[in-house]
Amino acid sequence: MSLIITDECINCDVCEPECPNHAISQGAEIYEINPDLCTECVGHFDEPQCQQVCPVDCIPHDPNNVESKEQLHAKYVKISAAA
Template structure:
């Protein structure tokens, strides 16, 4: 499942540089995660790096976007091929 950033975002920019898929961008006023690029770091890391670095704890599961780990791996492979 892709991740999303909720309204608790402080726009600190800690999450954007750690995303291996460049799925995070500055929005107005909050940062946003592109669900088409988010693999929850499957293929690159053991856990979502944006969640690890977010001081506000605002990176959460996107309830509207469900994917299996296998689907996330395929997406990662397509993004990095």
């Protein structure tokens, strides 16, 4: 499943540069994660990098975008091929 940034986000700017898929961008009020680009860092790292650097722990799994590790890897392959 992809990740989501909650309202607890303090706009500290540390998550965006850590995302290898460029899935994180500044939204109207807080950072947002594009579920079409989020692979939870599958294909790049063992753990989602945004979660690792977030100082307020506001990046949980998105229950509206449930995906298996296999689906996340397939998305990674598709994104990598398009790059």
